[in-house]
Amino acid sequence: MARSLLALASALPAVMALNNGLALTPQMGWNTWNRFGCGIDEDLIVGSAKALVSNNLTALGYNYVLIDDCWHADSRDPDTGAPVENKDKFPNGIKGVADQIHDLGLKVGIYSSAGTYTCGGKFGSLGFEEIDAKTYASWGIDYLKYDNCYNEGRAGTPPVSYERYNNMSRALNETGRPILYSMCNWGEDGPWNFAVDIANSWRISGDIYDNFDRYDVRCPCTDMLDCKLPGFHCAVTRILDFSAPLGQKAGRGHWNDLDMLEVGNGGMTFDEYVTHFSMWALVKSPLILGNDVTDMSDDTKTIITNDAIIAVNQDPNGSPATRVWKRSLPDGGDLQLWSGSLVNNQFVFAVLNTGTSNHTEDISLIDVFTDQGKSFGSGTFTLFDLWQKDDSGKWGKNIGDFQGKVSVTVGAHQTKVYRATPASGAKRAVDEL
Ligand code: GAL
Numbered sequence: 001m002a003r004s005l006l007a008l009a010s011a012l013p014a015v016m017a018l019n020n021g022l023a024l025t026p027q028m029g030w031n032t033w034n035r036f037g038c039g040i041d042e043d044l045i046v047g048s049a050k051a052l053v054s055n056n057l058t059a060l061g062y063n064y065v066l067i068d069d070c071w072h073a074d075s076r077d078p079d080t081g082a083p084v085e086n087k088d089k090f091p092n093g094i095k096g097v098a099d100q101i102h103d104l105g106l107k108v109g110i111y112s113s114a115g116t117y118t119c120g121g122k123f124g125s126l127g128f129e130e131i132d133a134k135t136y137a138s139w140g141i142d143y144l145k146y147d148n149c150y151n152e153g154r155a156g157t158p159p160v161s162y163e164r165y166n167n168m169s170r171a172l173n174e175t176g177r178p179i180l181y182s183m184c185n186w187g188e189d190g191p192w193n194f195a196v197d198i199a200n201s202w203r204i205s206g207d208i209y210d211n212f213d214r215y216d217v218r219c220p221c222t223d224m225l226d227c228k229l230p231g232f233h234c235a236v237t238r239i240l241d242f243s244a245p246l247g248q249k250a251g252r253g254h255w256n257d258l259d260m261l262e263v264g265n266g267g268m269t270f271d272e273y274v275t276h277f278s279m280w281a282l283v284k285s286p287l288i289l290g291n292d293v294t295d296m297s298d299d300t301k302t303i304i305t306n307d308a309i310i311a312v313n314q315d316p317n318g319s320p321a322t323r324v325w326k327r328s329l330p331d332g333g334d335l336q337l338w339s340g341s342l343v344n345n346q347f348v349f350a351v352l353n354t355g356t357s358n359h360t361e362d363i364s365l366i367d368v369f370t371d372q373g374k375s376f377g378s379g380t381f382t383l384f385d386l387w388q389k390d391d392s393g394k395w396g397k398n399i400g401d402f403q404g405k406v407s408v409t410v411g412a413h414q415t416k417v418y419r420a421t422p423a424s425g426a427k428r429a430v431d432e433l
Contacts, residue, residue, distance in 0.1 A: 018169065018181060018200055018253060020172075020178050020179070020200070020253075021178060021253075022200055023200040023201060023252075025313070025314040026201070026255045026314070027064055027180060027200070027201065027286045028064065028286065028288070029064025029065060029066055029109070029286075029287075029288050029289070030048060030052055030062060030064070030066065030289040031260050031289070032044070032045065032066065032067055032068045034208070034260050034261075036292075038120050039070075040070060041090065042089065042090050042091065045067060045097055046097060048293050049065045049100070049104050049106055050104065052065070052293055053105075055293065055296070055301070056305070057289070057293065057304070058105070058106060060307060062289060062304075064106070064107050064108070064109050064142070064288070065106050065107070065109065066110075066288065067108070067111060070086075070118075070122060071086060071090065071111070072086060072118070072122035075123060076123055076128070080131070082131050083112075083123070083125075083135050083136075093139070094139045098139050098140035107142035108142055109142060109180070110139075110143070110144060110145070111145045112145075112147065113146065113147035113148065113150065114126055114147065114168060115148065115149050115150030117149060118147060118149060119147055119149035124147075124149070125168065126151070126152065129167045129168045133168065133174065133175050133179075134171075136179065137172075137175035137177040137179065141179060142177075142178070143182065144168070144172060146165065146168055146181065146184055148184060158190060158193060158194040159194075160189070161185060161188060161189040161191070161194065162194040162195070165183055165185065165198060169181055169198040181200050182199070182202075182257065183199040183202040183257075186205060186230035187203060187206075187230050191204075192246050192249035193249070195254075196249065196254045197254075200254060201256070202255075203257045204239070204242055204246055205219075205234050205239050205243075206221075206234045207232035207234060208234055208236070208239060208258070208260065209232070209234065210262040210266065210267030210268060212236050212272040212413055213236065213237040213238070213413075215235070216231075216233035218231045219235070219238060222241075223242075224242040236262075236275065236276045236279075239259060242258075243256055243283050243285075244322075247320030247321065248322075250283075250318075250320050251319070252318040256285060256320070257285055258285035259285075260288040261276065261287065261291070262276065262291070263276060263303050264289075264290075264292070264297070264300035265290065265291050271413050271414040273299075274387060274415060275414060277309065278309055278386075279338070281309045281310065281312050281313035282321040282338055282340060282348060282350055283338075284313060284318060284321075285313075287313055306386070307395055308384075308394075308395035308396040309386055309395070312386070312417075312419070315342045316343050317343050319342075320340060321339055321340030321349070322338065322371075323336055323337070323338050324337040324367050324368070325367065329353070329354075329357075329359055331355040332356075333355020333356060333412075334353075335352070335353055336350075336351070336352040336354070337349065338350045338352065339369070345422060346420070346421050347369070347372075347421075348419050349363075349368045349417075349418055350416065350417045350418070351408045351415065352414075352415040353410035353412065353414055355412060355413075356413075358409060358410070358411050358412065359410055360408065362405045362406070362408075363405060363406050363407075363408050364377075365378075365381060365403070365404060365405060366378065368420065376422075380422070381401065381402055381421065382398060382400070382420070383399050383400065383401075383402055383419070384396040384397060384399065384418060385397045385399050385416065386417040386418065387417060396419060399418075401423045406418075
């Protein structure tokens, strides 16, 4: 008996994810908050769901339509305590919206907070987990984003935060409906350590804002591993820094959430949005659009429809890329090398320049393949530039075979992303390992 238990234990993955079978690859979709804040209603949400379909975004995987804060009535049902929606904004109820979204073949999400109020000052779910989860299930909800405002001080140590978030995790499971559970406690108490088996994803930082690298005192931490005030107004490069050590904690069914995308909201340049989208994809953050999908520029469409980058994010291995190094540049920025592995002996790496001028660097393939070993990294690799199209118009242009190094030129705030596949020399090398 003891032996068979041991055998069973060793057959299990080292880390158990929330057992709801969801988010085996990072969730993708669209959320109301970054662009619309509290200004939401049925027309906006159903119209956006239709736009996801008509722009072929659903075919690329953007399947969750997420209603964020401010869908609520002023108070709960006074008799039952059940949550109630704002009937002016949602005349057919959240259920009516959910039905229309389901009819389009999409899934629908809602938002609440593990506190007495949501961050927008609506009623929260603390102490109401069961009735809220049941009501969401009865409305046909497929996804819950669960925030951290007004938590009455029930945070500060991992067990205290765990208890509060596990109450909703259990309540969702008890409904019997598969509901993706997206924790949003801004990295407080290190959810990457305590939430792996209770949630499908957890935010790792304070709120993103539509800026590449501006320091803002309201996002005061320099290191999320020791952060007491996650704050908000966190720029893209800052969130990426926070995420760098955390990839090791994510995997199939349980992801680091770097926050929703700002692509298309106007605060960054094309290259900056390419960096934002690419890096979120490489570290396996959920890819949740935060722009107005009913009114998009060609540049925005170009970025969010790059299926080669999306394929990296959705790779079945679910292995987040890691930062290999970060080197200071003369202009005050830095150059970063990130690399990760994909299924079928494929690899991805990115070179990111946070500086303000062009930079050319010989990237060592031994560095790229640090995790695979020197022998493997000394092989020959065919590289595909995932932000260039090939002759047939597909993302991912073959730029040739390389051994030892590849010279990469990266513009200001730009990221180059490459998929690497071993050419024959490297295949021999991996056999030798
Ligand atoms: C924040 C959260 C945002 C948004 C907002 C709604 O705490 O991080 O993504 O949901 O609350 O009030």
